[in-house]
Amino acid sequence: MLYIKKSTDDVEMKMDLYEDEIFSxxxxxxxxxxxxxxxxxxxxxxxxxxxxxxxxxxxxxxHD
Ligand SMILES: [Zn+2]
Known part of the structure; x- marks a missing residue:
């Protein structure tokens, strides 16, 4: 699962994913x-x- 560490709504999610640090x-x-x-x-x-x-x-x- 990929996620960012701030709350956002679904509409802005794609934009924010490019602009913020993304974690998995x-x-x-x-x-x-x-x-x-x-x-x-x-x-x-x-x-x-x-x-x-x-x-x-x-x-x-x-690791293998
Ligand atoms: Zn690991």
Missing amino acids: SCPICGKEHEVQPDELAHIIQSGDDFSGTSIFCNGCLY
């Missing part, structure tokens, strides 16, 4: 980490379900 919880260790804009762009371009996407932290991503 790692599906393996549960660690909260910041999502880089290029990672976010890749998710959007791939057509994945945005809210259902989890991004691994660097520790899990590069």
Whole structure:
């Protein structure tokens, strides 16, 4: 799941996602980490379900 650390309504969500720091919880260790804009762009371009996407932290991503 991707989220930002401030309240917003659904209409402004997409705009804010580009402007603010975006966080995700790692599906393996549960660690909260910041999502880089290029990672976010890749998710959007791939057509994945945005809210259902989890991004691994660097520790899990590069560990087997
Ligand atoms: Zn992790």
